Amino acid sequence: MSKLFKRVTTLIIAVFFITSADSATFVMAMFTSGGELNPGPGLKITWGLIEGAVAIALMVAGGLGALQTASIAAAFPFMLVMFAMCVSLIEAFQKKSMWKVLNPKLIAMM
Numbered sequence: 077m078s079k080l081f082k083r084v085t086t087l088i089i090a091v092f093f094i095t096s097a098d099s100a101t102f103v104m105a106m107f108t109s110g111g112e113l114n115p116g117p118g119l120k121i122t123w124g125l126i127e128g129a130v131a132i133a134l135m136v137a138g139g140l141g142a143l144q145t146a147s148i149a150a151a152f153p154f155m156l157v158m159f160a161m162c163v164s165l166i167e168a169f170q171k172k173s174m175w176k177v178l179n180p181k182l183i184a185m186m
Contacts, residue, residue, distance in 0.1 A: 097127060 104123040105115035134143045 101127060
């Protein structure tokens, strides 16, 4: 039973990584084709090979630790964008709650 779970888990993880890599390749090909919704197979193959080469180089250079470090370094700028989005969301919620307080007073004035 344990062997079955190991195989199923490995299969699920492999499917996850393959579909994620396929999606990333497709998006990068769309970006480099100028936003074309259906980029050519040459671009997709090129980006797939680049992705694979980078992953292999990181695994050979430092194993999983290097891969994790690279992913954290690449995600850092996006973290700053997410922080700004959180601040904007909080400000929008505060304005919305003030609008609910002020709205009845404005209606009564009309």
